[in-house]
Amino acid sequence: MCGSKPKEPYSAYKSGDFNRWKKQFDKIAEIELAAARGEIPQEQAQAQIDAIRTGRAVTAPAPAPAPAPAPAPAPQSKEDGFTPPWLAPYLPAAPAPAPQSKEDGFTPPWLVPYLPAALGGSQSQWQLLSDLENKIKEDPSAAMEMRELMRQHKINLGKIGIDQAFSKFDDDYYKKYRDDYTGYYFPQLDEQYGKVTDKMTALLADRGILSSSIGSNKFADLAKEHSNARTNISNEALDAANKLRAQVESAKSNLYSLNEASADPQAINAQAIGQATALVAPPTYSPLGNIFASALDAFGNYMSARQNRPYQNRSMYISPYPTGYGSGRVVR
Protein backbone atom coordinates (compact mmCIF):
# COMPACT_ATOMS: atom_id res chain seq x y z
CA MET A 1 0.00 0.00 0.00
CA CYS A 2 1.22 3.46 -0.80
CA GLY A 3 2.97 5.06 2.13
CA SER A 4 3.22 1.85 4.15
CA LYS A 5 6.51 1.14 5.84
CA PRO A 6 8.57 -1.44 3.90
CA LYS A 7 8.96 -4.77 5.69
CA GLU A 8 12.35 -5.07 7.35
CA PRO A 9 14.31 -8.07 6.04
CA TYR A 10 14.88 -11.02 8.37
CA SER A 11 18.04 -10.77 10.44
CA ALA A 12 19.28 -13.91 12.14
CA TYR A 13 21.41 -11.81 14.45
CA LYS A 14 18.62 -9.53 15.65
CA SER A 15 16.16 -12.39 16.06
CA GLY A 16 18.66 -14.33 18.15
CA ASP A 17 18.45 -17.36 15.84
CA PHE A 18 22.12 -17.19 15.03
CA ASN A 19 23.14 -17.22 18.67
CA ARG A 20 20.81 -20.13 19.38
CA TRP A 21 22.20 -22.05 16.43
CA LYS A 22 25.78 -21.27 17.44
CA LYS A 23 25.20 -22.49 20.95
CA GLN A 24 23.93 -25.83 19.67
CA PHE A 25 26.56 -26.02 16.98
CA ASP A 26 29.37 -25.36 19.48
CA LYS A 27 28.07 -28.15 21.64
CA ILE A 28 27.93 -30.57 18.71
CA ALA A 29 31.38 -29.47 17.58
CA GLU A 30 32.73 -30.11 21.04
CA ILE A 31 31.29 -33.64 21.06
CA GLU A 32 32.59 -34.37 17.56
CA LEU A 33 36.07 -33.16 18.46
CA ALA A 34 36.05 -35.24 21.63
CA ALA A 35 34.98 -38.28 19.60
CA ALA A 36 37.66 -37.60 16.99
CA ARG A 37 40.27 -37.44 19.74
CA GLY A 38 38.96 -40.75 21.04
CA GLU A 39 37.84 -39.30 24.36
CA ILE A 40 34.32 -40.67 23.97
CA PRO A 41 33.07 -43.62 21.86
CA GLN A 42 31.68 -42.83 18.43
CA GLU A 43 28.29 -44.37 19.17
CA GLN A 44 27.87 -42.33 22.30
CA ALA A 45 28.92 -39.17 20.47
CA GLN A 46 26.47 -39.89 17.67
CA ALA A 47 23.65 -40.43 20.14
CA GLN A 48 24.44 -37.16 21.86
CA ILE A 49 24.60 -35.30 18.55
CA ASP A 50 21.34 -36.82 17.38
CA ALA A 51 19.70 -35.78 20.61
CA ILE A 52 20.89 -32.21 20.17
CA ARG A 53 20.04 -32.09 16.46
CA THR A 54 16.53 -33.39 16.86
CA GLY A 55 15.78 -32.20 20.35
CA ARG A 56 14.08 -35.59 20.68
CA ALA A 57 14.27 -35.89 24.41
CA VAL A 58 12.77 -32.53 25.14
CA THR A 59 10.49 -31.31 22.38
CA ALA A 60 7.48 -33.28 23.57
CA PRO A 61 5.93 -32.68 26.98
CA ALA A 62 7.16 -35.09 29.55
CA PRO A 63 4.83 -38.10 29.63
CA ALA A 64 3.28 -39.37 32.82
CA PRO A 65 5.51 -41.84 34.59
CA ALA A 66 4.89 -45.36 33.44
CA PRO A 67 3.80 -47.81 36.11
CA ALA A 68 6.72 -49.50 37.65
CA PRO A 69 7.04 -53.11 36.55
CA ALA A 70 6.17 -55.38 39.38
CA PRO A 71 8.65 -58.14 40.06
CA ALA A 72 7.21 -61.47 39.01
CA PRO A 73 7.52 -63.43 42.23
CA ALA A 74 6.71 -60.44 44.40
CA PRO A 75 3.86 -60.69 46.77
CA GLN A 76 0.60 -58.94 46.04
CA SER A 77 0.78 -55.18 46.03
CA LYS A 78 -1.01 -53.07 48.56
CA GLU A 79 -3.46 -51.75 45.94
CA ASP A 80 -4.74 -55.20 45.19
CA GLY A 81 -6.53 -55.27 48.43
CA PHE A 82 -5.33 -58.76 49.21
CA THR A 83 -2.44 -57.67 51.33
CA PRO A 84 -3.20 -57.88 54.98
CA PRO A 85 -2.49 -54.61 56.76
CA TRP A 86 -0.18 -56.23 59.21
CA LEU A 87 2.03 -57.40 56.30
CA ALA A 88 2.50 -53.96 54.76
CA PRO A 89 5.45 -52.82 56.89
CA TYR A 90 7.33 -55.93 55.93
CA LEU A 91 6.86 -55.65 52.18
CA PRO A 92 9.73 -54.27 50.07
CA ALA A 93 9.28 -50.64 49.03
CA ALA A 94 8.10 -50.09 45.45
CA PRO A 95 11.00 -49.12 43.13
CA ALA A 96 11.23 -45.40 42.38
CA PRO A 97 10.05 -44.52 38.87
CA ALA A 98 12.87 -43.86 36.44
CA PRO A 99 13.11 -40.44 34.81
CA GLN A 100 11.12 -40.39 31.59
CA SER A 101 11.68 -39.17 28.10
CA LYS A 102 9.38 -38.88 25.10
CA GLU A 103 9.80 -42.29 23.46
CA ASP A 104 10.84 -44.88 25.92
CA GLY A 105 10.37 -43.08 29.15
CA PHE A 106 14.05 -43.04 30.00
CA THR A 107 16.60 -40.26 29.74
CA PRO A 108 20.13 -41.61 29.67
CA PRO A 109 22.33 -39.95 32.29
CA TRP A 110 24.89 -38.90 29.70
CA LEU A 111 22.25 -36.89 27.86
CA VAL A 112 21.39 -34.76 30.85
CA PRO A 113 24.20 -32.22 30.34
CA TYR A 114 22.99 -31.65 26.79
CA LEU A 115 19.40 -30.92 27.57
CA PRO A 116 18.21 -27.39 26.79
CA ALA A 117 18.47 -26.27 30.37
CA ALA A 118 22.10 -27.29 30.37
CA LEU A 119 22.60 -25.45 27.12
CA GLY A 120 21.29 -22.27 28.61
CA GLY A 121 17.91 -22.11 26.87
CA SER A 122 14.37 -22.79 27.87
CA GLN A 123 12.31 -25.43 26.13
CA SER A 124 10.34 -22.79 24.25
CA GLN A 125 13.61 -21.46 22.83
CA TRP A 126 14.69 -24.90 21.82
CA GLN A 127 14.42 -25.47 18.09
CA LEU A 128 15.58 -28.21 15.80
CA LEU A 129 19.03 -27.44 14.56
CA SER A 130 18.10 -28.11 10.95
CA ASP A 131 15.13 -25.73 11.25
CA LEU A 132 17.41 -23.07 12.63
CA GLU A 133 19.91 -23.67 9.86
CA ASN A 134 17.22 -23.32 7.22
CA LYS A 135 15.91 -20.18 8.86
CA ILE A 136 19.39 -18.65 9.10
CA LYS A 137 19.92 -19.27 5.40
CA GLU A 138 17.33 -16.57 4.76
CA ASP A 139 19.82 -14.07 6.11
CA PRO A 140 22.74 -14.06 3.66
CA SER A 141 25.14 -12.49 6.09
CA ALA A 142 24.46 -14.99 8.87
CA ALA A 143 24.39 -17.83 6.35
CA MET A 144 27.89 -16.93 5.23
CA GLU A 145 29.12 -16.86 8.79
CA MET A 146 27.42 -20.17 9.52
CA ARG A 147 29.14 -21.82 6.57
CA GLU A 148 32.48 -20.37 7.60
CA LEU A 149 32.08 -21.73 11.14
CA MET A 150 31.22 -25.14 9.71
CA ARG A 151 34.29 -25.00 7.48
CA GLN A 152 36.52 -24.13 10.40
CA HIS A 153 35.08 -26.96 12.44
CA LYS A 154 35.74 -29.38 9.59
CA ILE A 155 39.33 -28.19 9.42
CA ASN A 156 39.70 -28.81 13.15
CA LEU A 157 38.29 -32.30 12.71
CA GLY A 158 40.63 -32.99 9.79
CA LYS A 159 43.58 -31.75 11.83
CA ILE A 160 42.80 -34.19 14.63
CA GLY A 161 42.49 -36.98 12.04
CA ILE A 162 45.92 -36.15 10.64
CA ASP A 163 47.51 -35.93 14.07
CA GLN A 164 46.06 -39.29 15.01
CA ALA A 165 47.14 -40.96 11.79
CA PHE A 166 50.68 -39.70 12.37
CA SER A 167 50.75 -40.44 16.09
CA LYS A 168 52.28 -43.85 15.40
CA PHE A 169 55.48 -42.13 14.24
CA ASP A 170 56.75 -41.59 17.76
CA ASP A 171 60.12 -42.15 19.42
CA ASP A 172 59.52 -45.88 19.63
CA TYR A 173 58.86 -46.02 15.90
CA TYR A 174 62.13 -44.27 15.06
CA LYS A 175 64.00 -46.40 17.59
CA LYS A 176 62.68 -49.50 15.87
CA TYR A 177 63.72 -48.05 12.54
CA ARG A 178 67.27 -47.54 13.86
CA ASP A 179 67.34 -51.06 15.25
CA ASP A 180 66.18 -52.41 11.89
CA TYR A 181 68.87 -50.40 10.17
CA THR A 182 71.63 -51.71 12.40
CA GLY A 183 70.03 -55.14 12.33
CA TYR A 184 70.61 -55.18 8.58
CA TYR A 185 74.22 -53.99 8.61
CA PHE A 186 75.69 -55.39 11.85
CA PRO A 187 75.47 -59.08 10.84
CA GLN A 188 77.19 -58.30 7.55
CA LEU A 189 79.93 -56.47 9.41
CA ASP A 190 80.37 -59.24 11.94
CA GLU A 191 80.59 -61.83 9.19
CA GLN A 192 83.28 -59.86 7.40
CA TYR A 193 85.13 -59.42 10.67
CA GLY A 194 85.07 -63.13 11.33
CA LYS A 195 86.47 -63.92 7.90
CA VAL A 196 89.24 -61.36 8.12
CA THR A 197 90.19 -62.56 11.60
CA ASP A 198 90.51 -66.10 10.25
CA LYS A 199 92.65 -64.97 7.33
CA MET A 200 94.86 -62.87 9.53
CA THR A 201 95.26 -65.71 12.01
CA ALA A 202 96.32 -67.99 9.16
CA LEU A 203 98.80 -65.47 7.77
CA LEU A 204 100.32 -64.63 11.11
CA ALA A 205 100.53 -68.30 12.06
CA ASP A 206 102.11 -69.07 8.69
CA ARG A 207 104.83 -66.59 9.47
CA GLY A 208 105.10 -67.73 13.06
CA ILE A 209 104.18 -64.38 14.57
CA LEU A 210 100.70 -65.15 15.80
CA SER A 211 101.69 -64.89 19.44
CA SER A 212 103.85 -61.86 19.02
CA SER A 213 103.50 -58.15 19.62
CA ILE A 214 103.10 -57.65 15.87
CA GLY A 215 100.24 -60.10 15.83
CA SER A 216 98.66 -58.47 18.86
CA ASN A 217 98.91 -55.08 17.22
CA LYS A 218 97.32 -56.35 14.06
CA PHE A 219 94.40 -57.91 15.93
CA ALA A 220 93.99 -54.77 18.04
CA ASP A 221 93.89 -52.64 14.90
CA LEU A 222 91.34 -54.99 13.43
CA ALA A 223 89.19 -54.81 16.56
CA LYS A 224 89.35 -51.02 16.53
CA GLU A 225 88.32 -50.94 12.90
CA HIS A 226 85.43 -53.24 13.72
CA SER A 227 84.30 -51.06 16.59
CA ASN A 228 84.60 -47.89 14.50
CA ALA A 229 82.57 -49.48 11.74
CA ARG A 230 79.83 -50.30 14.24
CA THR A 231 79.86 -46.73 15.47
CA ASN A 232 79.58 -45.42 11.94
CA ILE A 233 76.68 -47.72 11.14
CA SER A 234 74.89 -46.58 14.30
CA ASN A 235 75.56 -42.98 13.36
CA GLU A 236 74.17 -43.56 9.88
CA ALA A 237 71.15 -45.25 11.43
CA LEU A 238 70.46 -42.13 13.48
CA ASP A 239 70.88 -39.93 10.39
CA ALA A 240 68.58 -42.18 8.40
CA ALA A 241 65.99 -42.04 11.17
CA ASN A 242 66.20 -38.25 11.16
CA LYS A 243 65.78 -38.22 7.41
CA LEU A 244 62.74 -40.43 7.71
CA ARG A 245 61.33 -38.17 10.40
CA ALA A 246 61.78 -35.16 8.11
CA GLN A 247 59.87 -37.00 5.39
CA VAL A 248 57.08 -37.80 7.82
CA GLU A 249 56.86 -34.21 9.00
CA SER A 250 56.85 -32.95 5.44
CA ALA A 251 54.01 -35.29 4.53
CA LYS A 252 52.12 -34.12 7.61
CA SER A 253 52.57 -30.49 6.57
CA ASN A 254 51.28 -31.26 3.11
CA LEU A 255 48.20 -32.88 4.58
CA TYR A 256 47.59 -29.89 6.83
CA SER A 257 47.66 -27.67 3.75
CA LEU A 258 45.32 -29.98 1.89
CA ASN A 259 43.02 -30.10 4.87
CA GLU A 260 42.79 -26.34 5.01
CA ALA A 261 42.21 -26.15 1.29
CA SER A 262 39.56 -28.82 1.15
CA ALA A 263 38.00 -28.70 4.62
CA ASP A 264 36.69 -32.20 4.11
CA PRO A 265 37.79 -34.30 7.08
CA GLN A 266 36.77 -37.64 5.64
CA ALA A 267 38.80 -37.22 2.47
CA ILE A 268 41.72 -35.96 4.50
CA ASN A 269 41.53 -38.89 6.91
CA ALA A 270 41.72 -41.29 3.98
CA GLN A 271 44.72 -39.45 2.56
CA ALA A 272 46.43 -39.29 5.95
CA ILE A 273 46.11 -43.03 6.40
CA GLY A 274 47.38 -43.53 2.84
CA GLN A 275 50.37 -41.29 3.44
CA ALA A 276 51.13 -42.89 6.77
CA THR A 277 51.00 -46.34 5.19
CA ALA A 278 53.23 -45.31 2.30
CA LEU A 279 55.78 -43.92 4.72
CA VAL A 280 56.10 -47.26 6.43
CA ALA A 281 57.57 -48.82 3.27
CA PRO A 282 61.34 -48.42 3.74
CA PRO A 283 63.73 -47.28 1.02
CA THR A 284 66.20 -49.75 -0.52
CA TYR A 285 69.50 -50.31 1.24
CA SER A 286 72.77 -51.33 -0.38
CA PRO A 287 74.70 -54.11 1.30
CA LEU A 288 77.80 -53.35 3.28
CA GLY A 289 81.05 -52.95 1.28
CA ASN A 290 84.34 -54.60 2.23
CA ILE A 291 85.18 -52.83 5.47
CA PHE A 292 88.35 -54.74 6.32
CA ALA A 293 89.94 -54.64 2.84
CA SER A 294 92.89 -52.63 4.07
CA ALA A 295 93.54 -54.88 7.05
CA LEU A 296 95.23 -57.54 4.91
CA ASP A 297 96.91 -55.12 2.49
CA ALA A 298 100.30 -55.47 4.16
CA PHE A 299 100.15 -59.21 3.84
CA GLY A 300 98.93 -58.98 0.29
CA ASN A 301 101.84 -56.75 -0.59
CA TYR A 302 104.21 -59.09 1.09
CA MET A 303 102.93 -62.06 -0.89
CA SER A 304 103.07 -60.13 -4.13
CA ALA A 305 106.60 -58.93 -3.53
CA ARG A 306 107.66 -62.42 -2.55
CA GLN A 307 106.26 -63.86 -5.72
CA ASN A 308 107.95 -61.31 -7.94
CA ARG A 309 111.30 -61.26 -6.23
CA PRO A 310 114.46 -62.07 -8.30
CA TYR A 311 115.74 -65.63 -8.08
CA GLN A 312 118.43 -66.10 -5.53
CA ASN A 313 122.10 -66.06 -6.75
CA ARG A 314 121.00 -64.84 -10.16
CA SER A 315 121.28 -61.34 -11.36
CA MET A 316 118.94 -61.54 -14.26
CA TYR A 317 115.17 -61.60 -14.11
CA ILE A 318 113.38 -64.83 -14.82
CA SER A 319 109.73 -64.92 -15.49
CA PRO A 320 107.79 -66.90 -12.97
CA TYR A 321 105.72 -68.26 -15.79
CA PRO A 322 107.62 -71.08 -17.55
CA THR A 323 107.53 -70.94 -21.31
CA GLY A 324 108.51 -74.61 -21.76
CA TYR A 325 111.64 -76.11 -23.17
CA GLY A 326 113.22 -75.22 -26.50
CA SER A 327 115.67 -72.84 -27.97
CA GLY A 328 115.57 -69.56 -29.59
CA ARG A 329 117.88 -66.96 -30.83
CA VAL A 330 117.77 -63.40 -31.69
CA VAL A 331 118.00 -62.63 -35.36
CA ARG A 332 119.69 -59.37 -36.17
Added chain:
Amino acid sequence: MCTGLELIGLIAGPVISGVGAAIQQREMARNMQRMAEARNNELRRTLAKNDQLAERSREVFEARRRATEGQELDKAEQESKEKRSQELETAAEQTPAPAADVPLAGSTPQVVQSDMAKRFQNAINQSKDQANKLGILSGYGDMWLNQGFADMQAGRDIGTYSNFASGNMALLPYQQDIAEMRAYKPISPIGGILQGVGGMLSSYGGGGGLPKRSYTSPTYFYSNPGLW
Protein backbone atom coordinates in the same frame (compact mmCIF):
# COMPACT_ATOMS: atom_id res chain seq x y z
CA MET B 1 0.55 45.12 -8.35
CA CYS B 2 2.19 43.46 -5.40
CA THR B 3 -0.26 42.39 -2.71
CA GLY B 4 0.52 41.17 0.82
CA LEU B 5 -0.01 37.57 -0.16
CA GLU B 6 2.47 37.87 -2.94
CA LEU B 7 4.99 39.32 -0.55
CA ILE B 8 4.45 36.48 1.89
CA GLY B 9 4.90 34.03 -0.98
CA LEU B 10 8.09 35.72 -2.02
CA ILE B 11 9.54 35.49 1.47
CA ALA B 12 8.08 32.18 2.67
CA GLY B 13 8.76 30.27 -0.56
CA PRO B 14 12.52 30.23 -0.34
CA VAL B 15 12.39 29.66 3.42
CA ILE B 16 10.16 26.61 3.13
CA SER B 17 12.23 25.40 0.22
CA GLY B 18 15.38 25.77 2.29
CA VAL B 19 13.85 23.96 5.26
CA GLY B 20 12.81 21.12 2.94
CA ALA B 21 16.33 20.87 1.52
CA ALA B 22 17.80 20.91 5.02
CA ILE B 23 15.50 18.11 6.14
CA GLN B 24 16.42 16.09 3.10
CA GLN B 25 20.13 16.70 3.62
CA ARG B 26 19.93 15.77 7.29
CA GLU B 27 18.16 12.53 6.49
CA MET B 28 20.74 11.70 3.86
CA ALA B 29 23.53 12.47 6.29
CA ARG B 30 21.90 10.26 8.91
CA ASN B 31 21.58 7.51 6.36
CA MET B 32 25.23 7.80 5.49
CA GLN B 33 26.10 7.71 9.17
CA ARG B 34 23.98 4.63 9.76
CA MET B 35 25.52 2.88 6.76
CA ALA B 36 29.03 3.76 7.88
CA GLU B 37 28.21 2.61 11.39
CA ALA B 38 26.81 -0.68 10.05
CA ARG B 39 29.98 -1.26 8.04
CA ASN B 40 32.11 -0.44 11.06
CA ASN B 41 30.09 -2.77 13.25
CA GLU B 42 30.73 -5.64 10.86
CA LEU B 43 34.41 -4.75 10.83
CA ARG B 44 34.53 -4.67 14.63
CA ARG B 45 32.73 -8.03 14.85
CA THR B 46 35.18 -9.64 12.42
CA LEU B 47 38.16 -8.09 14.16
CA ALA B 48 36.91 -9.38 17.50
CA LYS B 49 36.71 -12.90 16.06
CA ASN B 50 40.15 -12.57 14.53
CA ASP B 51 41.57 -11.14 17.74
CA GLN B 52 40.78 -14.42 19.46
CA LEU B 53 42.52 -16.32 16.68
CA ALA B 54 45.47 -13.94 16.86
CA GLU B 55 45.62 -14.50 20.60
CA ARG B 56 45.83 -18.27 20.10
CA SER B 57 48.50 -17.80 17.46
CA ARG B 58 50.49 -15.62 19.83
CA GLU B 59 50.22 -18.30 22.52
CA VAL B 60 51.63 -20.90 20.14
CA PHE B 61 54.39 -18.56 19.11
CA GLU B 62 55.19 -17.57 22.70
CA ALA B 63 55.45 -21.20 23.73
CA ARG B 64 57.81 -21.78 20.84
CA ARG B 65 59.83 -18.67 21.62
CA ARG B 66 60.21 -19.70 25.25
CA ALA B 67 61.55 -23.05 24.08
CA THR B 68 64.29 -21.26 22.12
CA GLU B 69 65.46 -19.03 24.95
CA GLY B 70 69.14 -19.34 25.87
CA GLN B 71 68.91 -21.83 28.69
CA GLU B 72 66.29 -23.97 27.03
CA LEU B 73 68.31 -24.08 23.84
CA ASP B 74 71.48 -25.01 25.73
CA LYS B 75 69.57 -27.75 27.51
CA ALA B 76 68.18 -29.07 24.22
CA GLU B 77 71.66 -29.03 22.70
CA GLN B 78 73.12 -30.89 25.65
CA GLU B 79 70.36 -33.48 25.50
CA SER B 80 70.87 -34.04 21.77
CA LYS B 81 74.60 -34.48 22.19
CA GLU B 82 74.21 -36.84 25.12
CA LYS B 83 71.57 -38.89 23.38
CA ARG B 84 73.61 -39.45 20.26
CA SER B 85 76.89 -39.96 22.11
CA GLN B 86 75.27 -42.50 24.37
CA GLU B 87 73.82 -44.40 21.45
CA LEU B 88 77.11 -44.45 19.54
CA GLU B 89 79.13 -45.41 22.59
CA THR B 90 76.76 -48.28 23.23
CA ALA B 91 77.30 -49.47 19.66
CA ALA B 92 81.08 -49.30 20.12
CA GLU B 93 80.89 -51.06 23.47
CA GLN B 94 78.83 -53.89 22.11
CA THR B 95 81.55 -54.88 19.66
CA PRO B 96 82.11 -58.63 20.11
CA ALA B 97 85.17 -59.33 22.20
CA PRO B 98 88.02 -59.96 19.73
CA ALA B 99 90.06 -62.12 22.09
CA ALA B 100 87.54 -64.89 21.68
CA ASP B 101 88.06 -64.94 17.92
CA VAL B 102 91.85 -65.26 18.00
CA PRO B 103 92.88 -68.89 18.43
CA LEU B 104 96.06 -68.62 20.44
CA ALA B 105 98.03 -71.73 21.16
CA GLY B 106 97.73 -73.12 24.61
CA SER B 107 101.43 -72.68 25.12
CA THR B 108 101.22 -68.98 24.55
CA PRO B 109 102.83 -67.25 27.48
CA GLN B 110 100.54 -65.45 29.89
CA VAL B 111 102.36 -62.22 29.30
CA VAL B 112 101.54 -62.37 25.58
CA GLN B 113 97.89 -63.11 26.31
CA SER B 114 97.57 -60.26 28.78
CA ASP B 115 99.39 -57.93 26.40
CA MET B 116 96.97 -58.83 23.66
CA ALA B 117 93.98 -58.29 25.95
CA LYS B 118 95.39 -54.94 26.97
CA ARG B 119 95.83 -53.86 23.38
CA PHE B 120 92.30 -54.95 22.54
CA GLN B 121 90.94 -53.00 25.48
CA ASN B 122 92.89 -49.93 24.40
CA ALA B 123 91.51 -50.28 20.88
CA ILE B 124 87.94 -50.48 22.15
CA ASN B 125 88.48 -47.54 24.48
CA GLN B 126 89.83 -45.45 21.63
CA SER B 127 86.85 -46.42 19.54
CA LYS B 128 84.46 -45.44 22.35
CA ASP B 129 86.20 -42.13 22.70
CA GLN B 130 85.83 -41.55 19.00
CA ALA B 131 82.15 -42.51 19.17
CA ASN B 132 81.64 -40.02 21.97
CA LYS B 133 83.23 -37.24 19.93
CA LEU B 134 81.24 -38.18 16.87
CA GLY B 135 78.08 -38.07 18.98
CA ILE B 136 78.89 -34.60 20.26
CA LEU B 137 79.61 -33.40 16.74
CA SER B 138 76.39 -34.83 15.36
CA GLY B 139 74.43 -33.57 18.37
CA TYR B 140 74.48 -30.03 17.00
CA GLY B 141 72.66 -31.15 13.89
CA ASP B 142 70.19 -33.18 15.92
CA MET B 143 69.36 -30.23 18.11
CA TRP B 144 68.66 -27.93 15.18
CA LEU B 145 66.71 -30.62 13.40
CA ASN B 146 64.50 -30.96 16.48
CA GLN B 147 64.12 -27.19 16.61
CA GLY B 148 63.11 -27.26 12.97
CA PHE B 149 60.45 -29.89 13.65
CA ALA B 150 59.11 -27.86 16.56
CA ASP B 151 59.04 -24.77 14.33
CA MET B 152 57.23 -26.75 11.70
CA GLN B 153 54.53 -27.83 14.16
CA ALA B 154 54.13 -24.29 15.45
CA GLY B 155 53.94 -23.06 11.87
CA ARG B 156 51.25 -25.58 11.05
CA ASP B 157 49.16 -24.53 14.05
CA ILE B 158 49.60 -20.84 13.35
CA GLY B 159 48.84 -21.51 9.69
CA THR B 160 45.51 -23.04 10.65
CA TYR B 161 44.57 -20.00 12.73
CA SER B 162 45.70 -17.79 9.90
CA ASN B 163 43.47 -19.74 7.55
CA PHE B 164 40.51 -19.18 9.87
CA ALA B 165 41.28 -15.48 10.10
CA SER B 166 41.52 -15.23 6.31
CA GLY B 167 38.19 -17.01 6.02
CA ASN B 168 36.60 -14.48 8.37
CA MET B 169 38.17 -11.58 6.52
CA ALA B 170 37.02 -12.89 3.17
CA LEU B 171 33.42 -12.60 4.35
CA LEU B 172 33.85 -9.08 5.60
CA PRO B 173 33.24 -7.07 2.39
CA TYR B 174 30.03 -8.96 1.66
CA GLN B 175 28.80 -8.71 5.23
CA GLN B 176 29.58 -5.00 5.19
CA ASP B 177 27.63 -4.52 1.96
CA ILE B 178 24.64 -6.41 3.36
CA ALA B 179 24.77 -4.47 6.62
CA GLU B 180 25.00 -1.21 4.68
CA MET B 181 21.97 -2.08 2.58
CA ARG B 182 20.03 -2.92 5.70
CA ALA B 183 21.05 0.28 7.43
CA TYR B 184 19.78 2.40 4.56
CA LYS B 185 16.33 3.87 5.23
CA PRO B 186 14.33 5.57 2.47
CA ILE B 187 14.30 9.36 2.83
CA SER B 188 10.94 10.70 4.07
CA PRO B 189 8.95 12.76 1.53
CA ILE B 190 8.57 15.75 3.89
CA GLY B 191 11.74 17.44 2.67
CA GLY B 192 10.75 17.06 -0.97
CA ILE B 193 7.20 18.25 -0.32
CA LEU B 194 8.42 21.33 1.52
CA GLN B 195 10.82 22.08 -1.30
CA GLY B 196 7.96 21.81 -3.80
CA VAL B 197 5.65 24.00 -1.72
CA GLY B 198 8.39 26.56 -1.32
CA GLY B 199 8.95 26.65 -5.04
CA MET B 200 5.27 27.11 -5.68
CA LEU B 201 5.05 29.95 -3.20
CA SER B 202 8.04 31.63 -4.78
CA SER B 203 6.42 31.31 -8.16
CA TYR B 204 3.23 32.76 -6.79
CA GLY B 205 5.00 35.73 -5.32
CA GLY B 206 7.16 36.37 -8.37
CA GLY B 207 4.34 35.94 -10.87
CA GLY B 208 2.06 38.59 -9.39
CA GLY B 209 -0.43 36.30 -7.81
CA LEU B 210 -2.32 33.30 -8.99
CA PRO B 211 -2.69 32.72 -12.69
CA LYS B 212 -5.65 34.57 -14.26
CA ARG B 213 -8.81 32.69 -14.98
CA SER B 214 -8.97 33.77 -18.65
CA TYR B 215 -6.28 34.38 -21.09
CA THR B 216 -6.66 36.47 -24.24
CA SER B 217 -4.41 35.44 -27.05
CA PRO B 218 -2.77 38.33 -28.92
CA THR B 219 -4.08 36.86 -32.19
CA TYR B 220 -7.56 37.80 -31.04
CA PHE B 221 -6.57 41.45 -31.27
CA TYR B 222 -5.10 40.92 -34.70
CA SER B 223 -8.33 39.46 -35.92
CA ASN B 224 -10.31 42.32 -34.34
CA PRO B 225 -8.39 45.48 -35.16
CA GLY B 226 -11.23 47.57 -33.85
CA LEU B 227 -10.37 46.66 -30.31
CA TRP B 228 -7.03 48.41 -30.32
